[in-house]
Amino acid sequence: MSHPSASELTGRLPGAVLERFQRGLNRVWAGAAESGVESARFVIAVSGGPDSMALLALAAVSCSGRIVAVTVDHELRPESRAEAAMVADACAALSVPHATLTPGRPIAGSSLQARAREARYAAIEAWAAKQGLALVLTAHHADDQAETLLMRLNRASGLAGLAGIRASQPMGDMVLLRPVLDWRRSELRAVVEAAGLPWVEDPSNMDSRHDRSRIRALLGGAPELDPVRLAASAKYLGDAETVIERLVQRLWDEHWRGPGQPFDVQRELREVRRRLIRRAILATRETLAVTEPPFGAGANVEPLLDALEAGSAAVQGGVKVDAVGGGWVFTAAPPRRPL
Known part of the structure; x- marks a missing residue:
């Protein structure tokens, strides 16, 4: 299968879509580093799913020459190696450097998704540090945020947990930036389709053994629950969390x-x-x-x-x-x- 080049993407993606992405990147950028966003270099976490492939398309045009992509192959499914190769091929056509990473040890035990997430970020952090990079873009979006909020409400989480996914979040020696956090899953799907990039669906996203999959099904069957509004509530809770944490820090320093x-x-x-x-x-x-x-x-x-x-x-x-x-x-x- 042939893949589009970066110049071809420029013609396929509407200017309004690219401008929206750039505004989102500018918002999450504030305070992440000393250099300007126009000269920053980013690592993009690309799993091969439609969300991350859409992020790859947007960044390949908006941040041309300043991005590298990484795919973490957890080796949990027989198809994972081929999916990583698919991402590598797409990146090659876009002239985006790409690396496939594997965890240092097999992922097993309970809470498999959580363990895989921890291993994924650890692998990306270690690899990025060797490259002298610290800014990582991920494709978390409004539907992810809504699912996270409902999951944590169901677990009786406090304010810090209900703040959900933050648009900018330090993690170890790297900073995670989420420039499409206010986009819907369907909007990112439209981007990747317009770009003509391939993608794969992870079957675990539909596995009812996982909490997130059950919450996703709940949202899909309840149109009165608006993911955008739920995501907005999480943002307001995040703002309140920031205020309280600043107060706590001041009292700590004083007393x-x-x-x-x-x-x-x-x-x-x-x-x-x-x-x-x-x-x-x-x-x-x-x-x-x-x-x-x-x-x-x-x-x-x-x-x-x-x-x-x-x-x-x-x-x-x-x-x-x-x-x-x-x-x-x-x-x-x-x-x-x-x-």
Whole structure:
């Protein structure tokens, strides 16, 4: 099968579509790097699906000479090698450098999609670092955002989770940029069809064993649920998340003095206290070399907050927290007495 060249794409894609993509790229670009967007170099994550192939077409015209494409072959399906080769052939016709990456070890176990996603980003980050690149474009769109919001609502996620997919997101040593986050899946399909590029459908997208597939089917059968409006709600929640995080950072900078010193934030709203107490436990563990029991940034700290509100001391994550007059005091928890 012959593939179009970059010059042929320019004639096939409407100017309004290219202008819309450039506006989206400019929006997500803000603060991502010191250089101007006109001179930036990008890595494009291209799976071979219609969304990422549409992104490839848009970027090949708008960012000509400044993009490289990567495809991560998870080796989970017999067809994956041929699909990566298809992307490579399309990129060659567009004069876009391309690399196929494979995970360092086989992906197995439960939550296969989540494990594959983690392995994919890890592989891209490692490869991009070797190339001296840090900006990665992905083709997440409004339908993805709506699905993510509904999935996280169903899991009783807090505000940070409900903020959904961010248009610009640091991840390790790279920054993920999502310039088509306000596009519909159908609009990207129209782009790839107009471009004349091939694509493949991943059968796992229709596998009802996966949460996202079930939510996608739910949305497809409920026209009264508008993915664009749901995605807009996620953006508003993301804006609120940014405001709260800035407040939390300011209070942290003003009041945290380290383990053993009063942390005077007990009069803040509970959501703010929730975030600050997690930070304080993590900082105390790091300073005092506390490693057990495990404790993560998303740990449930509600019982701990309840105890502190009642004026009682409590222990979590190997850290003892005392409610004193001047604030909370964080120290290493005493060792447990043998039974």
